[in-house]
Every structure is written in structure tokens, then in C-alpha cells.
Amino acid sequence: MTNLADLNIFNVKIATPAGKTPSRSLKVFEGAISIKDGKIISLTQALPARYEMDGKGMFALPGFVDAHTHIPFVGQRSKEFILRAEGKSYEELLKNGGGIYSTVNLVRKASVEDLVQSAQKHARWLLKAGVTTFECKSGYGLNKKDEIKQLKAIKELSSKIPQNVVATFLGAHAVPPQGEKAYLLELKETLKFVKEEELAEFVDVFCDEGAFSIEFSYELLRYSKELGFKVRAHAEELSGNGFAAMASQIGAVSVDHLLKIKENEIPVLAANKTMAVLMPATSFFLKTDYAPARKLLDNGVYVALGSDFNPGSNTFYSPFFIIHLAVNHLKMSVEEAISAYTLNSAYVLGMSDKVGSIEVGKQADIILLDIPSLDHIPYLPTEETLKIVFKNGRKVFENKDNISW
Numbered sequence: 194m195t196n197l198a199d200l201n202i203f204n205v206k207i208a209t210p211a212g213k214t215p216s217r218s219l220k221v222f223e224g225a226i227s228i229k230d231g232k233i234i235s236l237t238q239a240l241p242a243r244y245e246m247d248g249k250g251m252f253a254l255p256g257f258v259d260a261h262t263h264i265p266f267v268g269q270r271s272k273e274f275i276l277r278a279e280g281k282s283y284e285e286l287l288k289n290g291g292g293i294y295s296t297v298n299l300v301r302k303a304s305v306e307d308l309v310q311s312a313q314k315h316a317r318w319l320l321k322a323g324v325t326t327f328e329c330k331s332g333y334g335l336n337k338k339d340e341i342k343q344l345k346a347i348k349e350l351s352s353k354i355p356q357n358v359v360a361t362f363l364g365a366h367a368v369p370p371q372g373e374k375a376y377l378l379e380l381k382e383t384l385k386f387v388k389e390e391e392l393a394e395f396v397d398v399f400c401d402e403g404a405f406s407i408e409f410s411y412e413l414l415r416y417s418k419e420l421g422f423k424v425r426a427h428a429e430e431l432s433g434n435g436f437a438a439m440a441s442q443i444g445a446v447s448v449d450h451l452l453k454i455k456e457n458e459i460p461v462l463a464a465n466k467t468m469a470v471l472m473p474a475t476s477f478f479l480k481t482d483y484a485p486a487r488k489l490l491d492n493g494v495y496v497a498l499g500s501d502f503n504p505g506s507n508t509f510y511s512p513f514f515i516i517h518l519a520v521n522h523l524k525m526s527v528e529e530a531i532s533a534y535t536l537n538s539a540y541v542l543g544m545s546d547k548v549g550s551i552e553v554g555k556q557a558d559i560i561l562l563d564i565p566s567l568d569h570i571p572y573l574p575t576e577e578t579l580k581i582v583f584k585n586g587r588k589v590f591e592n593k594d595n596i597s598w
């Protein structure tokens with residue numbers, strides 16, 4: 194009796210990258226997924242199970258993994274969006290109460306509970322779009338007390354939602370009034386506390402024009418590594434300052450954005466196996482250039498995709514739309530884009546041994562899509578094709594299409 198699987202999903206077309214390291218291609222095959230204790234135990238034959246489910250020939254993909262979000266935050270910046278749409282300058286946006294500091298002010302006033310509540314809503318949106326694992330960052334506190342508050346909210350969030358959550362400390366998101374030098378000392382103190390309390394696994398820095406300098410960013414990441422953190426960087430979104438290669442050389446797991454990366458940096462990323470995390474929804478939202486994904490991929494760099502979901506520079510969070518942008522604007526193949534949003538993003542988050550593919554031994558994080566071919570994900574990028582989401586083998590969302598007319 195104990196040999197019974199908990200659930201058997203038969204009659205599905207499985208489309209998945211394979212292994213624990215980054216991928217560019219998918220295996221596609223007809224099969225049945227047997228699940229026990231939240232994990233996949235067989236794909237080749239339908240094992241006897243307590244519950245049987247007919248997959249009706251739908252595509253089964255691994256749950257999406259969002260490698261880069263700015264959850265948790267409170268408030269919204271729609272006014273800033275409209276002003277930008279009207280062509281107003283950045284200075285005018287700031288004058289009208291826009292910019293990152295408007296979110297910082299709201300987050301500083303918010304309680305942990307406020308942040309968790311807002312993040313839970315966003316986690317539900319992500320779940321209904323097939324995201325079963327995602328990254329959360331601090332970065333709207335910009336002082337010890339409020340950065341820690343955000344990290345505590347992330348911890349609490351993860352106990353309240355079905356998804357896996359990975360926490361990143363982004364205390365260096367915007368330069369506070371005391372300036373870089375004084376802030377670096379404060380951040381180093383905060384980092385020790387974050388490490389002791391195990392509040393984050395990663396440290397991130399926004400190194401760019403109008404944000405932190407190369408010198409500051411290098412020292413922050415170096416020190417973070419010394420403390421035992423894994424490090425990442427927001428690099429070369431606005432200016433080609435060469436920080437992507439520098440971060441790669443000190444062992445950054447990923448460098449994110451890369452719109453302005455220079456050609457001579459690309460071999461450095463490839464040699465160090467640093468992942469490029471690309472977020473085309475931010476380019477779309479801000480009407481800027483797109484990252485040179487093709488150049489990166491064709492020169493041996495592995496790419497992961499993320500949303501960059503945040504209240505200021507991008508409010509799109511759906512992997513369906515972002516895969517559309519990846520195929521249409523980043524010129525990625527459908528298989529590259531799906532790998533980038535599943536196994537490769539899981540790899541960035543240090544979770545590719547558990548999630549990111551449909552394979553025996555991994556968590557049963559599976560989404561069922563009613564589509565005739567994988568091309569339909571970018572071609573018709575609506576979540577309406579997403580019918581069922583399983584997290585650890587448990588059905589956590591079903592699109593029942595319960596309209597009555």
C-alpha cells in the first residue's frame with residue numbers, strides 16, 4: 194500500500210529542460226507523471242496511485258521560476274507612469290513625487306504585516322501565472338531598521354504561501370542622503386546582522402549611473418562574499434561601466450539587466466559561468482533598448498529570465514508575456530526562453546537540484562497548459578491557457594473558466 198503514488202497525471206505532453214545546470218533546450222515527450230510526498234517519482238510509466246488525473250493531452254511544464262522581483266513593497270506609482278508616458282523628464286517625475294524614494298517613504302512607514310499582506314497579493318498573482326518559485330529583495334528601506342523589516346517580511350511571506358521564496362538583501366538599491374562612503378560602513382554592519390539571523394542568502398547591488406559607483410559596488414560584493422553570501426548585481430542597465438565583468442570575476446552568481454554590456458565583457462561572463470538575468474518587461478515598460486541576448490547566448494553565456502516586478506520601472510509579472518518579449522525582442526528561441534524561465538532561473542537561485550524541471554527526484558511543481566504547441570506560449574501569451582498549477586504535488590490553482598452567460 195505504501196508503494197502507491199499519491200497522484201498520477203496521465204496523458205500529458207511533458208516539455209522540460211533536464212538536469213541541474215543551465216540549459217537551452219527541452220525534452221518533449223508523451224508520458225505520465227507519478228508523484229509521491231510532493232516529489233516526482235516516475236515519468237515513464239503510470240504507477241498505481243491513490244488519485245488519477247487525466248491530463249487530456251495538455252502540455253506539462255515545470256512551474257516557472259522568477260529569478261528577479263522587488264517584492265515586497267507597498268503602494269503604487271501610476272502617476273509616475275502616466276507622466277513618463279506623456280514624455281516628461283526624470284526630473285519632472287521626481288518633482289511630482291515619483292522615483293524610488295516615493296516607495297522608500299511608504300515602505301518605511303509600513304509594518305511587517307503591511308508588507309506581508311501586499312506581498313501575499315502579489316504571490317497570488319504570480320501563482321495564477323504559473324510561478325511556483327520566486328526571488329524577493331529588500332531595497333526600499335535604505336537603513337538598517339527598514340531593510341531588516343523587509344527581510345523579516347520575506348521570511349514571514351514564505352511561511353504563508355505555497356511557493357518557494359529566495360531572499361536577497363539589496364540594501365544598496367539607491368544612494369541615501371549620507372552618501373556612499375558613510376552608507377558602506379552602515380551596510381557592512383547590517384550585513385553581519387543579516388548573516389547571523391539568516392535573513393538572506395544573496396546580496397545584490399545596483400551599480401549604475403545615478404546609483405552606486407563601481408568602487409562601492411565592488412567592495413560591497415567582495416565583503417559580502419567574505420561573510421559567506423552569494424552575490425548578484427544590477428549591472429549596466431543604464432550605462433556601459435564594465436561592472437558586469439568585474440562582478441563576474443569576483444564570483445557573482447548572476448549579473449542582471451545588461452542592456453549596455455560591452456562586447457569584451459561577454460567572454461568573461463562565459464568563462465566564469467556567470468548567468469545573465471534578462472528582464473525584457475522592464476525594457477518594454479520603460480520603452481528602452483533590449484539586452485543583447487543573442488550576442489550573450491551565441492558567445493556561451495547562459496541566460497535566465499525574470500520579471501523585475503516592481504512599482505516604478507515594471508509592473509508586468511506574467512512569464513507568458515515575458516516569454517513573448519524574449520522571443521520577439523530578445524530573439525531567443527522558444528526552448529531557450531522556457532529553459533531560461535525554469536531551470537536557468539532555478540540555477541540562479543541555487544535551487545536547480547529541487548525545482549526547474551520535470552524529473553524524478555525533483556519537487557512536483559508542474560503547470561498544465563492547454564495549447565496545441567509550445568510556440569503558443571509566446572504567440573498567444575495569455576494566462577488563460579494555464580489550466581492547473583501543482584506545487585509539491587498539490588493542486589494550488591485551477592482555472593475553471595466559470596463564466597456564466
Ligand SMILES: [Zn+2]
Binds near residue numbers: 261262
Ligand atoms: Zn531589479
